[in-house]
Amino acid sequence: MPLTDADLAAIWLTLKLASVTTLLLLLLGTPIAWWLARTRSWWKGPVGAVVALPLVLPPTVIGFYLLVTMGPNGPVGQFTQSLGLGVLPFTFAGLVVASVFYSLPFVVQPLQNAFEAIGERPLEAAATLRASPLDAFFSVVLPLARPGYLTAGVLGFAHTVGEFGVVLMIGGNIPEQTRVISVQIYDHVEAMDYAQAHWLSGGMLLFAFLVLLALYTLNPTGRRK
Amino acid sequence: MQLPRWLLTLTALLFSISAQAAEVNVAVAANFTAPMNAIAAEFARDTGHQAKLSFGSSGKFYAQIKNGAPFHAFLSADDETPARLEREGQTVADSRFTYAIGTLVLWSAQAGVVDAKGDVLRKGQFNKLAIANPRFAPYGRAAVEVLTGMGLLDSLTPRFVQGENIAQPWQFVSTGNAELGFVALSQVMRNGRISGGSAWIVPSKLHAPIRQDAVILAAGKGNVAAVALMSYLKGDKAKAIMQSYGYEI
Known part of the structure; x- marks a missing residue:
């Protein structure tokens, strides 16, 4: 077996992080995307810009601010401490929070596009059939937006698997807590252990290709973003 | 083609400057960031040469140097990495020395x-x-x-x-x-x-000494600024700076 126990632990941790993050993002991203798709409010621009920030910001900026704000002297850190949760850097929960923010646009934007593509008419039709807005959402919008959800889920998951800079800055490289695959690869390279680095890197390359291949073949509309 | 005279003068001027003041790209271990910034400033003042500094971890620099990074000199955080580069023929022979011992x-x-x-x-x-x-x-x-x-x-x-x-x-x-x-x-x-x-x-007897070695890299062969920097690091001024940051020398 070319992979060590530490490698396997990193793989397992990464999959766990990506799954939890994707689940949270789909729950959180749905109302945000729905609101962005329907609102005529002045706030649409600013909120959309905030959601898209991680596309533009270097991970070092995100990592640096998360480290400072989630630390014991930062506002988020003081809040989590007052709840008795301690501070978030160097914990799995901290990585989840960071990843949710970091992968937010990859989930919200496909959902928003899907909702916008549905338009008003199916909802008006549902309303004439006396469906409540909630009922209409679950029985009309969700099925129609399925390709959008597939794209959002796959991109959110894959982008979290590919996260590196933010984790490096707030993770502290703790086995089974914050040492994800990308950090493990980095360690192998730093330690000049290139054989191990190749096994994990090659695996990541294959994974990324297969995920995108599946996305583009199963869901051709996913390309339209 | 006739070049304007001012352009020729300017070119000649630039060449004459670069002949005297050379540039050296230095890969510097992260722990040596603060003293090296101070030393590079003094080095520029005293010799006219410019040291362009990149900071990072020694393992990353090793990978970059092996793959053709344009560094002329390397100030490592250890003695193993420069020795390994030397064995692998990536350095100028006999240029390796311990510039500081870390605390x-x-x-x-x-x-x-x-x-x-x-x-x-x-x-x-x-x-x-x-x-x-x-x-x-x-x-x-x-x-x-x-x-x-x-x-x-x-x-x-x-x-x-x-x-x-x-x-x-x-x-x-x-x-x-x-x-x-x-x-x-x-x-x-x-x-x-x-x-x-x-x-x-931490008393130094509690661990093996942290020997930090410097070396001129193959890309720095014939670079006068690289040679000048290495001897500058052995000089009193550089040593005084290192000591003020807590290094043993």
């Missing part, structure tokens, strides 16, 4: 947390202990050696948070995310004294 310090950003003997490690009343990754960072390796000697390694390992080079443990401690950390003395020392928080300067 390890246990540091907290808060006053009164670390005592003068490091007993805080035994008492264990702290959340996290930040160290550089002992797998490849020399200061991390020294820290593990110290903890092993104190018989505390196994009990404290679960509290480790690791940085990819010595800059990160300092970040973790200075932002308060880790209450304690092993860092390089050069990171917390200014003008010969610890600039803030509380610290235990």
Whole structure:
């Protein structure tokens, strides 16, 4: 077996992080995307810009601010401490929070596009059939937006698997807590252990290709973003 | 084609400047950031040569140098990496020497947390202990050696948070995310004294010396500024700067 126990632990941790993050993002991203798709409010621009920030910001900026704000002297850190949760850097929960923010646009934007593509008419039709807005959402919008959800889920998951800079800055490289695959690869390279680095890197390359291949073949509309 | 006279003059001028003042690209270990910035400024003033500095971890520099990075000289955090580059024919022969010996310090950003003997490690009343990754960072390796000697390694390992080079443990401690950390003395020392928080300067007999070697790389062969920098590092001015940051020389 070319992979060590530490490698396997990193793989397992990464999959766990990506799954939890994707689940949270789909729950959180749905109302945000729905609101962005329907609102005529002045706030649409600013909120959309905030959601898209991680596309533009270097991970070092995100990592640096998360480290400072989630630390014991930062506002988020003081809040989590007052709840008795301690501070978030160097914990799995901290990585989840960071990843949710970091992968937010990859989930919200496909959902928003899907909702916008549905338009008003199916909802008006549902309303004439006396469906409540909630009922209409679950029985009309969700099925129609399925390709959008597939794209959002796959991109959110894959982008979290590919996260590196933010984790490096707030993770502290703790086995089974914050040492994800990308950090493990980095360690192998730093330690000049290139054989191990190749096994994990090659695996990541294959994974990324297969995920995108599946996305583009199963869901051709996913390309339209 | 006839070139305008002013252009010829300008070109001649530029060439004459570059003949006297050369440039050297230097890969510098992260722990040596502060002293090297000071040394490079003095070096430019005294010799007219410019040292362009890149900071990072020695392992990353090794990978970059092996793959054709345009560095002329390398100031490593250890003695193994330059020796390995030498064996692999990536350096100028006989250019390797120890420019400094690093000092390890246990540091907290808060006053009164670390005592003068490091007993805080035994008492264990702290959340996290930040160290550089002992797998490849020399200061991390020294820290593990110290903890092993104190018989505390196994009990404290679960509290480790690791940085990819010595800059990160300092970040973790200075932002308060880790209450304690092993860092390089050069990171917390200014003008010969610890600039803030509380610290235990780890006696050097508790770990193997952190020898930091410098070497001229193959890409720096024939670069006069690289040669000048190496001899400048051995001079009194550079040594005084290193000492003010807590290095033994």
